[in-house]
Amino acid sequence: xxxxxxxxxxxxxxxxxxxxxxxxxxxxxxxxxxxxxxxxxxxxxxxxxxxxxxxxxxxxxxxxxxxxxxxxxxxxxxxxxxxxxxxxxxxxxxxxxxxxxxxxxxxxxxxxxxxxxxxxxxxxxxxxxxxxxxxxxxxxxxxxxxxxxxxxxxxxxxxxxxxxxxxxxxxxxxxxxxxxxxxxxxxxxxxxxxxxxxxxxxxxxxxxxxxxxxxxxxxxxxxxxxxxxxxxxxxxxxxxxxxxxxxxxxxxxxxxxxxxxxxxxxxxxxxxxxxxxxxxxxxxxxxxxxxxxxxxxxxxxxxxxxxxxxxxxxxxxxxxxxxxxxxxxxxxxxxxxxxxxxxxxxxxxxxxxxxxxxxxxxxxxxxxxxxxxxxxxxxxxxxxxxxxxxxxxxxxxxxxxxxxxxxxxxxxxxxxxxxxxx
Numbered sequence: 001x002x003x004x005x006x007x008x009x010x011x012x013x014x015x016x017x018x019x020x021x022x023x024x025x026x027x028x029x030x031x032x033x034x035x036x037x038x039x040x041x042x043x044x045x046x047x048x049x050x051x052x053x054x055x056x057x058x059x060x061x062x063x064x065x066x067x068x069x070x071x072x073x074x075x076x077x078x079x080x081x082x083x084x085x086x087x088x089x090x091x092x093x094x095x096x097x098x099x100x101x102x103x104x105x106x107x108x109x110x111x112x113x114x115x116x117x118x119x120x121x122x123x124x125x126x127x128x129x130x131x132x133x134x135x136x137x138x139x140x141x142x143x144x145x146x147x148x149x150x151x152x153x154x155x156x157x158x159x160x161x162x163x164x165x166x167x168x169x170x171x172x173x174x175x176x177x178x179x180x181x182x183x184x185x186x187x188x189x190x191x192x193x194x195x196x197x198x199x200x201x202x203x204x205x206x207x208x209x210x211x212x213x214x215x216x217x218x219x220x221x222x223x224x225x226x227x228x229x230x231x232x233x234x235x236x237x238x239x240x241x242x243x244x245x246x247x248x249x250x251x252x253x254x255x256x257x258x259x260x261x262x263x264x265x266x267x268x269x270x271x272x273x274x275x276x277x278x279x280x281x282x283x284x285x286x287x288x289x290x291x292x293x294x295x296x297x298x299x300x301x302x303x304x305x306x307x308x309x310x311x312x313x314x315x316x317x318x319x320x321x322x323x324x325x326x327x328x329x330x331x332x333x334x335x336x337x338x339x340x341x342x343x344x345x346x347x348x349x350x351x352x353x354x355x356x357x358x359x360x361x362x363x364x365x366x367x368x369x370x371x372x373x374x375x376x377x378x379x380x381x382x383x384x385x386x387x388x389x390x391x392x393x394x395x396x397x398x399x400x401x402x403x404x405x406x407x408x409x410x411x412x413x414x415x416x417x418x419x420x421x422x
Contacts, residue, residue, distance in 0.1 A: 050238040051248040053141045056118040057231050058245075060148060061224055063113035068220045074102035075213050082201050082210065088194040096193040103200055103209065104170060105163035114152050119145045137237045140230050151223050160212050164205035173199060175307055177300065187298070256390035256399060261324050263395050268418040279418070287322040289333060290341075291315065295373060297345070304351045311349070312369060315341040316377060320384075329389040329400070335378040343370050387416075396420045 077098040081088060088096075155161045173196050174188070181192040188196065200206060235241070269278045275293040295312040320333030345366045347355060358365070387400040400416040 047238065047240065047244075048248075050137060050234070051240060051245060052118065054231055054234050054238075054240065054245065055248065057141075057144050057227055057234075059115075060113055060144075061227050061231070064220060064224050064227075067111060067113050068217065068224070071102075071220075072217070074098045075210065078102045079210055081197050082206065085198060085201065088198055089191070091194075093190050093193065096190065096197055099197055100165075100170075100193065100200070103163060103206060104165045104167065107167070111152070111155070114148065116145075119148075134237055137234055140234050140237070144227055144230055147223055147226055151219060154219065160215055162209070164203055164209045165200050169200075169203075170196065175300070175305065257393060257395075258327060259324060259329070259389045259391050259398070263391060264322075264324065264329075264389075264398070267421045268398055269421055270416055270418040278421070281322055285322055286319065287331060287333075288317055288319050290317040297369060299350075301351060301354050303357075304354060306351065308349045308351075310345060310347060312343065312345045312373070314343050314373060317341060318377075318383070324389070327388050327390060328386050330386045331384065333383040335380070335383055338374065338377050340370065340374060343373065345369055 077095045081091065081095065081099045177188060177192045177195075181189040235245070264281045265283055267278055267280050269276065271277075275291055277292075278290045280288045280290070292315050293313075295314045297310040297312055298307065299310055300307050317337075317339050318333045318335070319337040320331060322332075323330045343366075345362075347358075347362055347365075350358075385402065387402045390399045390401075391397065392399070396419065398418040398420070400414075400418070402414045402416075
């Protein structure tokens with residue numbers, strides 16, 4: 001009996017010890033697994049933050065290269081016209097416009113390559129440093145942003161970048177331009193633009209500004225080289241490959257899905273350049289574009305010696321066809337179907353004395369403007385185009401991307417976002 005009790009006691013103790021060990025091992029494994037999961041999640045968060053910073057700097061490099069290419073083309077246009085004044089009346093309007101923009105100062109201008117929204121995230125506090133986990137990488141990111149800020153400050157403050165022509169110079173010239181040399185949007189004709197460039201080239205500071213072109217260009221190239229080298233080091237430090245970056249862009253930047261005919265059917269609205277445009281896509285592959293906009297009519301009032309901009313609210317529609325082939329959306333509108341739904345002219349910006357003189361003719365002027373507007377709409381050359389199309393994950397946002405080559409050789413991508421209303 002005594003031996004049997006001892007055996008029972010030993011068996012109970014054995015079961016107790018095994019149970020305790022199993023519990024301890026289970027708790028230990030749970031903590032270890034949780035720790036591994038936490039470390040993995042933290043590591044992934046570090047990589048995501050690092051790739052966001054690398055992507056932002058890569059975008060800056062891309063924008064800087066585009067900006068530098070554009071500046072070179074604009075410089076070439078300005079220099080050619082400065083050294084060939086006899087050809088001012090024969091060169092293209094694009095060349096005249098490029099030269100004028102190259103030489104004219106625009107206040108409160110921030111270049112396209114400077115977007116500090118991501119920079120603010122990475123300079124907001126020491127929490128970012130702990131999340132990134134690598135002091136060298138963090139310092140590299142700060143150095144990239146510092147170099148970018150330094151170039152922006154140089155553009156805004158240095159005499160090397162100070163453009164020689166002011167907006168007041170252009171405004172004063174416009175006052176002397178005859179109404180016949182302004183179109184219905186108040187833009188100058190080629191003859192008027194040629195005259196403007198001729199007067200610009202007489203300004204003493206113009207040749208001095210163009211002589212400093214190479215200095216400005218070297219500063220841009222130096223920043224591009226620095227950012228490329230630092231970002232390559234960043235990817236090496238964080239063990240991020242080019243394939244990793246591509247997957248990051250596809251997952252977090254290009255969050256779209258393919259367009260399908262059934263989803264496109266409906267009304268889609270976009271706003272651009274003070275225009276509200278609604279496209280109504282139908283199942284039978286017809287489409288109607290309805291536009292609400294404010295037309296600007298430039299006018300020089302000679303007796304009062306003043307330029308005014310007359311506003312003319314306009315609504316019109318046009319019908320056409322649409323086809324979808326893969327990710328290519330083709331729109332083809334018929335100018336003969338243009339319908340002016342509403343049009344009015346606000347003459348209130350005219351001087352009172354001019355209004356008094358023309359009060360009996362205002363309705364005639366409005367009708368003339370209406371016919372001119374209708375003609376411009378119908379003669380528009382871009383009533384048929386193709387665009388790369390995609391949809392947001394919700395199916396309520398549509399993206400259009402169109403590429404075209406600018407006069408200076410740069411390939412530009414126009415992006416349009418449309419919202420589905422019903």
